[in-house]
Amino acid sequence: MYVAVKGGEKAIDAAHSWLAEERRGDTAIPELSVAQIREQMTLAVNRVMAEGSLYDPDLAALAIKQARGDLIEAIFLIRAYRTTLPRFGYTLPIETERMDCIRRISATFKDAPGGQVLGPTFDYTHRLLDFKLAAEGEVPDAPTRDTTPGPVPHITEFLNKEGLIQTEADSDQTPPDLTREPLELPAARALRLQSLTRGDEGFVLGMAYSTQRGYARNHAFVGELRIGTCAVEMEIPELGFAIDIGEVELTECETVNQFKGSKVEPPQFTRGYGLVFGQTERKAISMALVDRALRWKELGEDFEGAPAQDEEFVLYHADNIQATGFLEHIKLPHYVDFQSELELVRKMRAEATTALREAAECA
Amino acid sequence: MSEAYNFAYLDEQTKRMIRRAILKGLAIPGYQVPFASREMPMPYGWGTGGVQVSAAVLTPEDTMKVIDQGADDTTNAVSIRKFFQKTAGVAVTERTSDADVIQTRHRIPEEPLREDQILVYQVPIPEPLRFLEPRETETRKMHALEEYGLMHVKLYEDISRNGAISTAYAYPVKVEGRYVMDPSPIPKFDNPKLEMAAIQLFGAGREQRIYALPPYTKAVSLDFEDYPFEASKADHACDLCGCDTSYLDEVIVDDAGGRMFVCSDTDFCRGRRAEGHIGAQGAPFEEDAA
Numbered sequence A: 001m002y003v004a005v006k007g008g009e010k011a012i013d014a015a016h017s018w019l020a021e022e023r024r025g026d027t028a029i030p031e032l033s034v035a036q037i038r039e040q041m042t043l044a045v046n047r048v049m050a051e052g053s054l055y056d057p058d059l060a061a062l063a064i065k066q067a068r069g070d071l072i073e074a075i076f077l078i079r080a081y082r083t084t085l086p087r088f089g090y091t092l093p094i095e096t097e098r099m100d101c102i103r104r105i106s107a108t109f110k111d112a113p114g115g116q117v118l119g120p121t122f123d124y125t126h127r128l129l130d131f132k133l134a135a136e137g138e139v140p141d142a143p144t145r146d147t148t149p150g151p152v153p154h155i156t157e158f159l160n161k162e163g164l165i166q167t168e169a170d171s172d173q174t175p176p177d178l179t180r181e182p183l184e185l186p187a188a189r190a191l192r193l194q195s196l197t198r199g200d201e202g203f204v205l206g207m208a209y210s211t212q213r214g215y216a217r218n219h220a221f222v223g224e225l226r227i228g229t230c231a232v233e234m235e236i237p238e239l240g241f242a243i244d245i246g247e248v249e250l251t252e253c254e255t256v257n258q259f260k261g262s263k264v265e266p267p268q269f270t271r272g273y274g275l276v277f278g279q280t281e282r283k284a285i286s287m288a289l290v291d292r293a294l295r296w297k298e299l300g301e302d303f304e305g306a307p308a309q310d311e312e313f314v315l316y317h318a319d320n321i322q323a324t325g326f327l328e329h330i331k332l333p334h335y336v337d338f339q340s341e342l343e344l345v346r347k348m349r350a351e352a353t354t355a356l357r358e359a360a361e362c363a
Numbered sequence B: 001m002s003e004a005y006n007f008a009y010l011d012e013q014t015k016r017m018i019r020r021a022i023l024k025g026l027a028i029p030g031y032q033v034p035f036a037s038r039e040m041p042m043p044y045g046w047g048t049g050g051v052q053v054s055a056a057v058l059t060p061e062d063t064m065k066v067i068d069q070g071a072d073d074t075t076n077a078v079s080i081r082k083f084f085q086k087t088a089g090v091a092v093t094e095r096t097s098d099a100d101v102i103q104t105r106h107r108i109p110e111e112p113l114r115e116d117q118i119l120v121y122q123v124p125i126p127e128p129l130r131f132l133e134p135r136e137t138e139t140r141k142m143h144a145l146e147e148y149g150l151m152h153v154k155l156y157e158d159i160s161r162n163g164a165i166s167t168a169y170a171y172p173v174k175v176e177g178r179y180v181m182d183p184s185p186i187p188k189f190d191n192p193k194l195e196m197a198a199i200q201l202f203g204a205g206r207e208q209r210i211y212a213l214p215p216y217t218k219a220v221s222l223d224f225e226d227y228p229f230e231a232s233k234a235d236h237a238c239d240l241c242g243c244d245t246s247y248l249d250e251v252i253v254d255d256a257g258g259r260m261f262v263c264s265d266t267d268f269c270r271g272r273r274a275e276g277h278i279g280a281q282g283a284p285f286e287e288d289a290a
Helices: A008-024 A034-040 A042-052 A057-066 A071-082 A156-161 A189-197 A201-212 A281-294 A311-317 A320-331 A335-362 B012-027 B048-057 B075-088 B136-144 B149-162 B188-194 B266-274
Strands: A100-105 A220-236 A241-257 A270-277 B063-068 B101-105 B118-122 B173-175 B179-181 B199-204 B209-213 B219-221 B248-252 B259-263
Touching: A008 B075, A034 A042, A034 A057, A042 A057, A042 A071, A042 A201, A042 A270, A057 A071, A071 A320, A156 A220, A156 A241, A189 A270, A189 A281, A189 A311, A201 A281, A201 A320, A220 A281, A241 A281, A270 A281, A281 A311, A311 B136, A335 B248, B012 B048, B012 B199, B012 B209, B048 B075, B048 B101, B048 B118, B048 B199, B048 B209, B063 B075, B063 B266, B075 B101, B188 B219, B259 B266
Parallel strands: B063 B101, B101 B118, B118 B199
Antiparallel strands: A100 A220, A220 A241, A241 A270, B173 B179, B173 B219, B199 B209, B248 B259
């Protein structure tokens, strides 16, 4: 006699235990601490904070540990945690021109006030495996030099003084928040930027790359790329003024894009903007390119039908937590649906076979 | 019950926002109400929409039932039931008649529901027009203008190509003569049951939509006069309980192509066997036997 498959609950518990064991790996090898991940897997931590939309390196490191290094899974853990947090209030806008930069480069000017700082970058490393690291060699201290922190004005603002770059419209409007309101189209630029900054790095990179290869090409230069920490200020009602409540590390990218001018506007450069938590420059540059591509309507350009210009396409598919969930859900049982298709195909095949046979007999 | 979280996991503000969407959905049957879906601790695609709707309608006195593919013991049904036991501390049941709130994926229970029950569906793609028009901006316009010609053309093309409408599940219905609605991926066998005494709520988490059918709302499966809608099922009786009117799963039982058919609604099948019905391969019912 057939006994229906039971025991889903036991199976789930057993799977979870096995997973925990696999996560730990060989117990003869020392366990990774959250602090080690936070300090030595910094760029992974940064990505998890950026796409998880929660600035907390310790929690991001914990999520990476729990997710066995699967960053999308780690981002998911952070998002699910973030959504339960109460909102105490809103900070003042971050002032990135007051950023304490560890890296600041411009591809459009050889030098600029505030100087160029390469910072801790992979850019000019030769990608040769360093076998010394396998032996856990300690690194010598990097050379240091005293600097006097000076102002680091935004480089694109120099172009703005000549009117060579389009001025962004000022707005005191509270930016929309797609984690609190359902996404509705057309989306304001602020909302698009929010979606891009928490969007999947791979997706945003692919979209940006497609614009460089000619799908809505917009000739981007990196006007400025800066990485550093910014103070976060909040107005405390009881005090009546704003105080520092902490600082966040950010990567900001402003691109300068060619623009031919339109019937109503003289030729002028335009901008794309990227701002991402942590040291995440690939993402910030990608974000700026996609932001620029999405601005075609506002700038009076043609819609070329390119994916990166298509707001609905980009915003609906940038979120890796939505994407991975829906993609992976096809693992769940679908036998009821499949059964109904099975019946339909059988019925249609029976009808088709009969029709063919009758046709053959007539011939 | 876990003390670290609010009752049924979501905070009260979020539940209020969801309840408003539900009320709007009930006021405009079949209309997809956008709502600010939250990230849940289970992945999108696992029923986050249904879970949020259930969380918003559950009260501490309620008894809950969760089914997936008609069964209470499928892994995801077990997982969601556990979630509500943990975060809401509600009583749970496998018996359809004992449940106040039933969350379902892909089936409507065989046993008719009552006015004091709520059926919550998990919905993957709430938009019935999505596979004809991928753009949300377009499909919303089509609903607003009641422009459903494209759907009828699709059904017509099915017939001219295959001799039948080739939609077997998620078969679209027209609600009270106005909105075309996706009943979620239930087999079309279940479509006639959509007109029922219970409140039906549909939650799509990833797509951020909630819609509803109030009790006794008309939901007509789309068809043509000469090709009327047909609620089909496997042409067999259940091999365990002998029922020949329930929806059946086909189970492969050996590697020689042998198979049997069993009720997809496990509680319904159990109930019939408890009453003494025996199918072709069934054995007399014993509690907890299968």
